Amino acid sequence: MKTALITGITGQDGSYLADFLVEKNYKVYGLIRRSSTENLWRLHHLHDKIELIFGDLLDHHSLITAIQECEPDEVYNLAAQSFVPTSWNQPVLTGEFTALGVTRVLEAIRVVNPEIRFYQASSSEMFGKVLEIPQKEDTPFYPRSPYGVAKAFGHFLTVNYRESYGMHASSGILFNHESPRRGLEFVTRKISNGVARIKCGLQDKLHLGNLDARRDWGFAGDYVRAQWMMLQRDQPDDYVIATGETHSVEEFVARAFTRAGLNWQDHVVIDQAFIRPAEVDLLVGDPTKAEKELGWKPEVTFEELVDCMVDADLEKVQHEIETGETQPQMKMRS
Numbered sequence: 001m002k003t004a005l006i007t008g009i010t011g012q013d014g015s016y017l018a019d020f021l022v023e024k025n026y027k028v029y030g031l032i033r034r035s036s037t038e039n040l041w042r043l044h045h046l047h048d049k050i051e052l053i054f055g056d057l058l059d060h061h062s063l064i065t066a067i068q069e070c071e072p073d074e075v076y077n078l079a080a081q082s083f084v085p086t087s088w089n090q091p092v093l094t095g096e097f098t099a100l101g102v103t104r105v106l107e108a109i110r111v112v113n114p115e116i117r118f119y120q121a122s123s124s125e126m127f128g129k130v131l132e133i134p135q136k137e138d139t140p141f142y143p144r145s146p147y148g149v150a151k152a153f154g155h156f157l158t159v160n161y162r163e164s165y166g167m168h169a170s171s172g173i174l175f176n177h178e179s180p181r182r183g184l185e186f187v188t189r190k191i192s193n194g195v196a197r198i199k200c201g202l203q204d205k206l207h208l209g210n211l212d213a214r215r216d217w218g219f220a221g222d223y224v225r226a227q228w229m230m231l232q233r234d235q236p237d238d239y240v241i242a243t244g245e246t247h248s249v250e251e252f253v254a255r256a257f258t259r260a261g262l263n264w265q266d267h268v269v270i271d272q273a274f275i276r277p278a279e280v281d282l283l284v285g286d287p288t289k290a291e292k293e294l295g296w297k298p299e300v301t302f303e304e305l306v307d308c309m310v311d312a313d314l315e316k317v318q319h320e321i322e323t324g325e326t327q328p329q330m331k332m333r334s
C-alpha cells in the first residue's frame with residue numbers, strides 16, 4: 001500500500017484526488033490548517049478513509065513534522081491562495097502561500113526524505129498575456145496577477161529542485177478545471193449557483209465581470225488523474241493538462257441559463273466590481289505531451305461540465321428550500 005500526503009485536501013482538487021487515491025488503495029493523509037469553523041464539507045464522504053493532520057504552508061516546522069509522521073511515498077502540493085482577485089488585495093500573503101509555501105514543502109521533503117515524489121500544482125495563469133496559441137510546456141510565461149507570478153516561482157522552484165538535487169519533482173501546468181465542488185467565488189460555480197437560485201426564485205440578477213474572457217475549461221475529476229499519472233513515471237517532468245478547447249465566459253453563461261430554461265440576458269448584470277486590474281484574455285492548452293507520455297485524455301466535455309454543475313446546484317438549492325436551510329447570499333466584491 002502506498003502512502004500519499006495531500007496539502008490543500010479541503011479544496012476542490014484535494015477532495016477529488018483523495019477520492020481517486022483511496023480508490024487506488026492508497027493510505028491518504030491530508031494537511032489541514034486550523035479554522036474556527038468547520039470547512040470539511042468536500043471530505044465528509046471520506047471520513048473513515050483518510051487521516052487529517054494539522055499544518056500550514058506558512059509554518060515550516062509543521063510541514064517537517066507532518067512528513068515525518070505520515071512517511072509518504074508521494075506528496076501532492078495543492079495548497080495555495082488560489083483566487084486570482086484576492087491576489088491583488090493580499091499580494092504579500094499570496095506570495096507567502098503560493099510561492100514561498102512551495103519552497104517550504106520542497107525543503108521539508110529534502111530534509112526528511114528526498115526520495116519522496118513531489119507534485120506541484122502549477123497553473124495556466126502563468127501564461128497570462130499569452131505569447132503563443134495554444135500554450136505548451138515551453139511557451140514563455142507572462143503572468144498578469146500576483147497569483148500568476150507566485151505560481152511561476154513555485155513552478156521554477158520545482159524544476160530547480162529536480163535539477164539541483166535529483167528529486168522526483170513534477171509540475172502540472174493545469175488549465176481551469178471545475179466541478180460541483182468548485183468554490184462559489186470562481187466564475188463557473190458563481191454562474192451555476194446563480195442560475196439555480198434564480199430558477200428557484202431566491203434572486204433575480206447575477207452580477208458578473210468580463211464575459212469576453214476565454215478559458216480552456218475541463219472537469220476536476222479528469223485533472224487529478226493526470227496529477228497521479230505524473231508521479232508514476234520513472235522520470236519527473238512538466239506537463240500541460242488541458243482540453244485543447246476554449247470557450248468564453250458568455251458561452252458558459254448562455255449554456256448554463258439555457259440548461260435551466262432561462263434567458264441569460266434577462267438576468268445578467270455587468271458589474272465593474274468584477275473587472276480585474278489586468279485580465280488574462282485567452283487560455284487554450286495543448287495537451288499533446290500528456291496524451292503521448294502519460295496516456296491522459298479528458299473524458300468530460302465542456303457541455304457535460306456546464307450541465308452537470310447546473311444540475312447539481314439546482315438539486316442543492318431545491319433541497320435547501322425544502323429543508324429550510326437556505327442561507328442569505330453574502331455580498332462579495334470580487
Ligand code: NAP
Nearest residue numbers: 008010011012013056057078079080082121123174176177
Ligand atoms: P481551492 O479549492 O482554492 O483549494 C485550496 C486549498 O489550499 C484549500 O484546501 C486551502 O485550505 C488550502 N490552503 C490555502 N492556504 C493554505 C495554507 N497556508 N496552508 C495550508 N493549506 C492552505 O483550490 P483548487 O481549485 O482545489 O486548486 C488546487 C491547486 O491547484 C491550487 O494550488 C491552485 O492554485 C491550483 N490550480 C487550480 C486550478 C483550477 O482550475 N482549479 C488550475 C490550475 C492550478 P482551506 O480550506 O483551509 O482554505
Ligand code: GDD
Nearest residue numbers: 082084123124125175176185186187188208209210213274
Ligand atoms: N471569479 C469571477 N467572478 N470571474 C469572472 C466574473 C466574476 O463575476 N465575471 C467574469 N469573470 C472572468 C474573469 O475575469 C476571468 O477571466 C474568468 O472569468 C475566470 O475567472 P475565475 O473563475 O475566477 O478563474 P481564473 O481563470 O481567474 O483562475 C482559475 O484558474 C486558474 C488556471 O488558469 C483559478 O482556479 C486559479 O487558481 C487557476 O490557477
